[in-house]
Amino acid sequence: xxxxxxLKILVFISLIYLICCxxxxxxxxxxxxxxxxxxxxxxxxxxxxxCEKTSSDYFNIWLNKELLVPLIVDCWxxxxxxxxxxxxxxxxxxxxxxxxxxxxxxxxxxEWLDPSHTATGSYFNPITNLLVSLGHQRNLTLKGAPxxxxxxxxxxxxxxxxxxxxxxxxxESNSLQPVILIAHSMGGPMSLHFLNLxxxxxxxxxxxxxxxxxxxxxxxxxxxxxxxxxxDLGSYALRESVMRIQQITAPSLAxxxxxxxxxxxxxxxxxxxxxxxxxDNLKEYF
Numbered sequence: 429x430x431x432x433x434x435l436k437i438l439v440f441i442s443l444i445y446l447i448c449c450x451x452x453x454x455x456x457x458x459x460x461x462x463x464x465x466x467x468x469x470x471x472x473x474x475x476x477x478x479c480e481k482t483s484s485d486y487f488n489i490w491l492n493k494e495l496l497v498p499l500i501v502d503c504w505x506x507x508x509x510x511x512x513x514x515x516x517x518x519x520x521x522x523x524x525x526x527x528x529x530x531x532x533x534x535x536x537x538x539e540w541l542d543p544s545h546t547a548t549g550s551y552f553n554p555i556t557n558l559l560v561s562l563g564h565q566r567n568l569t570l571k572g573a574p575x576x577x578x579x580x581x582x583x584x585x586x587x588x589x590x591x592x593x594x595x596x597x598x599x600e601s602n603s604l605q606p607v608i609l610i611a612h613s614m615g616g617p618m619s620l621h622f623l624n625l626x627x628x629x630x631x632x633x634x635x636x637x638x639x640x641x642x643x644x645x646x647x648x649x650x651x652x653x654x655x656x657x658x659x660d661l662g663s664y665a666l667r668e669s670v671m672r673i674q675q676i677t678a679p680s681l682a683x684x685x686x687x688x689x690x691x692x693x694x695x696x697x698x699x700x701x702x703x704x705x706x707x708d709n710l711k712e713y714f
Contacts, residue, residue, distance in 0.1 A: 452636045453569045453602040454559060455595065456538050456552050459613025459644070460680060463574030464530055464537040465490040467507055471524030479503035486528065491541035491549050498665055505674040510578060512677065518583055519679060529574050533594055538572035555610070569602055577614065580683035581621045588622050599634050606636035614684060616643025646690030649697055651681050655714065656698075685710075 467489040471481040476499065489495065495504040508527075510519035521527050531537030539556050542549025556570060564570040573594060575587040595607050611619040619638055623631060650659070658672025675681060686697060688707055698705040698713060705713040 451563055451569060452605050452608045453571070453598045454564065454608045454610055455591075455598060456535065456556070456570070456572045457591075457609055457611040457615035457619050458538045458551065458572075458574055458577070459611075459615045459642075460577045460684065461490070462538060462541070462551055462612060462615065463490075463577055464488060464541055464543065465508075465576070466528050466530050468526045468528075469507065469524060470526075471522075473523070475502050475506045479506070481524070486526075486530075488543050489527070493542065493546075493548070496661070496663065496666060498667075501666060501670060505670070508578075509674045510677040510679070512679075519579065519677070527576070529576055531572060531574060532590060533567070533571055533573070535566050535570055535572045538574050552612075571598055575618070578678040578680055580679040581618065583679060584618075588625060591622055592626070595634050606634055608636045609638045610641065611638060611643065612641045614644050614680065616640040616645060617683075620645075644684055645687075647686040648684045649686060651684040652686065652697055652710075652713070654681060 465488075466486040467483070468486045469480060469483040474481045478500075480503065489504065489507060492504075495501065506522060507525050509522055511522060512519050529537075535552065535556050538551060539553040540549050541551050552572070556566065559570055560566060571594065573587075573591050575584055581588075598607050599605065609619050616638075619640075623635065623638070653659070654672065654675050658668035658670070658675055660666040660668045660671060686707060691697070691707055693708040694706050696704045696706055697710075
């Protein structure tokens, strides 16, 4: 999730649009895992005796490194996983768990995934600092639009309504200047989905451009890997197979599977000693 590799590219892009676009306002749209999540508990069951079942108020659950340690992570998984309804084709939080995405419209919760501002929790912060140094103002010409990254677009309908309103308000409060969207990873196709919902007249008026940083336009082979063995988030202390329990409940993971619009049907995605798998036989893989 580190954005530092994109910094030099963004410096160049930023200078170009600052010269050409008269400091158009910017909205930052994060990728998978790129927003803080807060939780409130009122559970009657816990996976371990040491797991908290209730909380008096909301607390940071992502990215909270204190919860991402062996054994304790089982509590985190039970609180973060989604429950799928095969009839409605939608998901919900686990029983007794309420989650919310804080800071919509502000930069803080996309700049830092860890509210304590530790270096490992830095996300859009280097880019935000750069844009501020070039003349932008946090929460005025520069805003953030976090969302529940566990869910795919079909369950983020309210987010797209809120994003449209944020863009219009940002346009109005910045001398009617159209907005630049800077999207990272899954934020790219999320932004595209949003823009496809709007009329061309609306886009011509309110959107200057979409800047994509590592946009997952063709999906990701990593999503296939996560379904099989999970992902340890780069931590040697976490087991991939344990993290997989929560990760495969996220509809956004399915949405990020390799797209047939980009990958050839017979292009090998997974190699094993017994058989190779591509989009043509992906059901067999599952």
